[in-house]
Amino acid sequence: MSPAPATGGPPGRDADEESSAPGAEQDRYWMGRALDLARRAAAAGEVPVGAVLVRGGEEIGEGWNRPIGGCDPTAHAEMLALRAAAARIGNYRLAGSTLYATLEPCPMCAGALVHARVARVVFGAADPRAGAAGTVFDLLQSPVLNHRCAVTGGVLAGECGLVLREFFRVRRLKPDPPAPGEECPLSAG
Numbered sequence: 001m002s003p004a005p006a007t008g009g010p011p012g013r014d015a016d017e018e019s020s021a022p023g024a025e026q027d028r029y030w031m032g033r034a035l036d037l038a039r040r041a042a043a044a045g046e047v048p049v050g051a052v053l054v055r056g057g058e059e060i061g062e063g064w065n066r067p068i069g070g071c072d073p074t075a076h077a078e079m080l081a082l083r084a085a086a087a088r089i090g091n092y093r094l095a096g097s098t099l100y101a102t103l104e105p106c107p108m109c110a111g112a113l114v115h116a117r118v119a120r121v122v123f124g125a126a127d128p129r130a131g132a133a134g135t136v137f138d139l140l141q142s143p144v145l146n147h148r149c150a151v152t153g154g155v156l157a158g159e160c161g162l163v164l165r166e167f168f169r170v171r172r173l174k175p176d177p178p179a180p181g182e183e184c185p186l187s188a189g
């Protein structure tokens with residue numbers, strides 16, 4: 001199905017693994033890539049979330065959270081990865097692709113993923129405040145929408161959550177208090 005990965009690329013889908021679900025190794029590989037992008041957001045002072053869009057074993061779009069720097073409330077990692085991929089492919093429909101995000105997508109991003117006909121969404125940490133992949137809302141698999149995404153959660157969840165918690169822990173130590181609403185999404189409830 002997918003071409004053999006280039007040297008240094010993701011593990012092949014046909015890897016003979018009996019101890020883990022098919023594709024699990026590949027999911028961890030791409031989530032690691034999304035984590036690298038999340039750290040890029042943190043370095044820029046943005047809430048650290050990263051996303052990668054993959055099709056045919058190849059990365060076709062990437063993004064990291066940057067609403068502050070971009071003065072853009074829609075500049076979530078997933079939205080930027082979708083925009084980059086659609087521009088690259090030349091098609092706003094991204095059928096057959098898989099979106100990897102370090103944090104469970106919010107309602108806005110979940111809506112965009114459905115619009116783009118993304119086949120599968122893999123996320124790291126669940127978002128108890130606004131997760132729209134089943135935690136708070138279930139937009140990715142809603143029976144009333146005309147497309148549903150397969151969903152896998154919890155891939156590298158510990159690392160994905162740690163990046164967020166560490167970001168907010170350091171921010172609390174700074175003299176400028178966080179703005180209203182700027183709390184770690186993982187600290188809810």
Ligand SMILES: [Zn+2]
Nearest residue numbers: 076105106109
């Ligand atoms: Zn979002």
